[in-house]
Amino acid sequence: xxESLIILxxxxxxxLRGSLVTIAVVVGAMLLGLVVxxxxxxxxxxxxxxxxxxxxxxxxFFRGVPLLVLLFLFYFGLCSLLNINLSAFTVSIIVLxxxxxxxxxxxxxxxxxxxxxxxxxxxxxxxxxxxxAVMLIVLPQALRLSIPGWSNEYSIxxxxxxxxxxxxxxxIMARAHFVASRTYEQLPMYFAAGIIFLILTYLGTKGxxxxxxxxxxxxxxx
Amino acid sequence: xxELFFLQPEVVSALVKxxxxxxxxxxxxxxxxxxxxxxxxxxxxxxNAFTKKIVDGxxxxxxxxxxxxxxxIWYFGLPYIGIYLSPFVAAVLGFSLCSGAYQSEYVRGAxxxxxxxxxxxxxxxxxxKIKMVFFITLPQAFRRALPGCGNxxxxxxxxxxxxxxxxCIELTxxxxxxxxxxxxYTETFMVIGAIYLxxxxxxxxxxxxxxxxxxxxxxEQYS
Amino acid sequence: xxDKTPILRIENMTKRYGDKEVLxxxxxxxNKGELKVLIGPSGGGKSTxxxxxxxxxxxxxxxxxxxxxxxxxxxxxxxxxxxxxxGMIFQDFNLFDHLTALRNVxxxxxRVKGMNKDEAQDRAIRELDRVGLKSYMHQxxxxxxxxxxxxxxxxxxxAMDPEIMLLDEPTSALDPELISExxxxxxxxxxxxxxxxxxxxxxxxxxxxxxxxxFLEDGFIVETGPxxxxxxxxxxxxxxxxxxxITELYxxxx
Numbered sequence: 001x002x003e004s005l006i007i008l009x010x011x012x013x014x015x016l017r018g019s020l021v022t023i024a025v026v027v028g029a030m031l032l033g034l035v036v037x038x039x040x041x042x043x044x045x046x047x048x049x050x051x052x053x054x055x056x057x058x059x060x061f062f063r064g065v066p067l068l069v070l071l072f073l074f075y076f077g078l079c080s081l082l083n084i085n086l087s088a089f090t091v092s093i094i095v096l097x098x099x100x101x102x103x104x105x106x107x108x109x110x111x112x113x114x115x116x117x118x119x120x121x122x123x124x125x126x127x128x129x130x131x132x133a134v135m136l137i138v139l140p141q142a143l144r145l146s147i148p149g150w151s152n153e154y155s156i157x158x159x160x161x162x163x164x165x166x167x168x169x170x171x172i173m174a175r176a177h178f179v180a181s182r183t184y185e186q187l188p189m190y191f192a193a194g195i196i197f198l199i200l201t202y203l204g205t206k207g208x209x210x211x212x213x214x215x216x217x218x219x220x221x222x
Numbered sequence: 223x224x225e226l227f228f229l230q231p232e233v234v235s236a237l238v239k240x241x242x243x244x245x246x247x248x249x250x251x252x253x254x255x256x257x258x259x260x261x262x263x264x265x266x267x268x269x270n271a272f273t274k275k276i277v278d279g280x281x282x283x284x285x286x287x288x289x290x291x292x293x294x295i296w297y298f299g300l301p302y303i304g305i306y307l308s309p310f311v312a313a314v315l316g317f318s319l320c321s322g323a324y325q326s327e328y329v330r331g332a333x334x335x336x337x338x339x340x341x342x343x344x345x346x347x348x349x350x351k352i353k354m355v356f357f358i359t360l361p362q363a364f365r366r367a368l369p370g371c372g373n374x375x376x377x378x379x380x381x382x383x384x385x386x387x388x389x390c391i392e393l394t395x396x397x398x399x400x401x402x403x404x405x406x407y408t409e410t411f412m413v414i415g416a417i418y419l420x421x422x423x424x425x426x427x428x429x430x431x432x433x434x435x436x437x438x439x440x441x442e443q444y445s
Numbered sequence: 446x447x448d449k450t451p452i453l454r455i456e457n458m459t460k461r462y463g464d465k466e467v468l469x470x471x472x473x474x475x476n477k478g479e480l481k482v483l484i485g486p487s488g489g490g491k492s493t494x495x496x497x498x499x500x501x502x503x504x505x506x507x508x509x510x511x512x513x514x515x516x517x518x519x520x521x522x523x524x525x526x527x528x529x530x531x532g533m534i535f536q537d538f539n540l541f542d543h544l545t546a547l548r549n550v551x552x553x554x555x556r557v558k559g560m561n562k563d564e565a566q567d568r569a570i571r572e573l574d575r576v577g578l579k580s581y582m583h584q585x586x587x588x589x590x591x592x593x594x595x596x597x598x599x600x601x602x603x604a605m606d607p608e609i610m611l612l613d614e615p616t617s618a619l620d621p622e623l624i625s626e627x628x629x630x631x632x633x634x635x636x637x638x639x640x641x642x643x644x645x646x647x648x649x650x651x652x653x654x655x656x657x658x659x660f661l662e663d664g665f666i667v668e669t670g671p672x673x674x675x676x677x678x679x680x681x682x683x684x685x686x687x688x689x690x691i692t693e694l695y696x697x698x699x
Contacts (some may be wrong), residue, residue: 001476043688060419060423063379063422064380064418064419064422065419066379066381066382066383066384066415067380067383068383068384068394069383069411069414069418072397072401072407072411073408073411073415073480075411075431076407077407077410078408080407080408084415087587091310110405116537117538118535118538119541120539120541121501121535122533122539122540122598123535123541124499125501125524125531125532126528126533126552126557126601126605127529127553128556129371129521129525130665132250132557136556137541141541141543143675155248158288159287159288159289160288161288162288162289162290163288163384163387165290165387173291173294176291177294184302185302186299187295187300187302190291190294190295191295191299193291194286194288194291197286197287197288197291198282198283198286203311207357217585218584218585218587219541219584219586219587220542221378
């Protein structure tokens with residue numbers, strides 16, 4: 001027992017450095033998902049029939065295929081097929097980002113649709129173009145409303161990021177497995193990895209809650 | 223020859239084998255997960271302080287740990303205390319417990335959504351507590367829980383691919399083998415992806431049908 | 446008399462939702478400095494008409510000239526420019542909920558007109574002062590009363606230096622005790638010579654201010670004329686019926 005704790009303690013800095021890699025993957029994926037997700041949501045709400053159809057297929061695809069299969073497809077398949085040399089780290093960010101963009105788009109879409117129609121009308125009445133009205137009036141409000149859903153999505157992406165171990169990304173899980181197989185302290189090591197994920201979930205959602213309160217519109221109850 | 227690769231008997235039989243393993247993983251995990259979800263969800267509401275603590279701890283851990291970590295604990299971790307599970311059993315155990323934790327949240331929400339007036343009316347009519355739960359609460363709660371629980375099953379189908387990581391060779395695993403043997407990574411994972419897409423889409427459609435069948439006026443889901 | 450070419454002229458504007466015609470061949474022209482008031486039963490097409498004038502609702506048919514220049518609806522840029530010259534006041538205010546009063550007034554000056562920030566700020570403060578809300582400029586919409594919101598929305602429209610303003614029942618979403626503060630502001634703007642088309646149920650206020658009443662029913666302009674004529678000597682029975690009801694309801698103290 002004591003021995004396990006000592007080994008665990010010794011391995012902790014190594015695991016925690018892995019959490020930096022995890023954080024980098026998750027932050028990268030969430031930001032990619034944010035940008036793509038916003039575009040998709042806008043296209044779905046304001047776009048024409050064909051655009052909406054294409055977006056529908058995109059969402060259906062990325063929500064219907066397992067993460068692991070997509071990681072393999074992109075890393076072993078598409079990268080060599082298209083002759084581009086991307087690291088496992090980059091591919092992980094791209095794949096996780098594209099998947100979360102499909103989910104995030106639904107959060108943004110819901111938020112955009114929940115805004116009163118008058119907001120857009122008033123913007124148009126002032127002579128704003130469609131693009132300006134969306135950028136200046138719709139998105140600032142919709143993004144605020146999206147924070148709780150985004151926070152939920154963060155905790156999902158964080159946990160999913162452990163799968164990138166399959167490509168050899170040196171994140172928490174990969175390092176825990178590495179230490180576990182050398183020291184034969186499997187159970188404590190995996191449990192420690194789980195706890196680190198739990199802490200990262202807590203910190204991230206807490207941070208987003210603080211952000212939510214910070215950007216809250218005074219007097220506006222939601 | 224080239225384009226017929228996926229029609230070769232060995233390849234087809236490997237894919238079919240993998241598909242069957244996947245289904246064998248998914249179906250029991252979904253059933254166990256749902257049962258666990260109902261029990262845990264009910265305990266969250268009707269349990270005493272002690273059971274509530276335990277149940278909260280369970281949900282915290284099993285929703286908070288990544289599924290990969292959980293699977294590793296069951297398969298690579300348990301031998302540490304002398305318990306050896308086959309990859310298949312470890313995978314079903316991992317999926318069921320994780321899925322159950324997520325399901326319980328929907329079940330709990332559904333139970334809470336049944337208005338107190340309903341149970342009061344049932345009691346006023348002389349229903350026993352058990353009968354009330356069975357004939358009044360459950361039928362209403364089930365309809366509320368269905369969309370969320372159905373979503374969990376879709377997730378389960380996708381996450382079943384993680385069994386590959388603890389050496390349980392299901393669809394994704396067979397795909398990986400075919401791909402590395404033939405060096406046809408792109409096509410293979412496209413085909414594998416399409417099979418999953420088919421599974422998730424058909425399941426979603428069936429769940430939708432079920433929801434529609436069970437729909438009552440006033441219970442329309444706002445999704 | 447001032448120059449008699451109409452500042453805004455609308456011809457045969459028609460709008461259909463499904464197979465229901467909510468606006469039928471509406472034509473109207475208004476000279477600089479005039480106030481025309483749209484009256485008529487709810488659902489009679491007043492709001493649709495006003496929104497069509499601003500192309501917020503796309504009319505199915507109809508032509509429109511501002512300052513003698515036809516506005517071609519297919520040209521998006523032209524529409525954006527046109528809307529800058531036409532101020533719009535909505536029944537439910539439509540202040541941007543995520544911006545303070547000041548920024549509500551300022552945003553279009555900066556982002557649409559391309560004014561520099563300081564200049565826009567000064568202008569916005571001046572307009573808020575004009576509607577008596579300078580001290581509220583840092584409040585968010587949800588922190589303002591209905592009357593205050595509507596006054597901010599008027600300031601927002603005025604800041605754009607519109608040639609004409611469209612007011613769509615500006616007081617009908619307000620509690621009775623808040624109506625007069627908004628009417629005072631409108632009266633004030635009117636006395637500065639602003640051209641306006643307004644729909645309202647405030648018959649007393651309207652007949653005191655308006656040059657002309659336009660009676661709309663079932664999407665159809667039934668009758669047009671000076672307030673006294675429409676209210677008491679209307680040509681058509683439908684107009685008379687509506688006006689007798691409405692004067693009974695709101696009184697004719699003017």
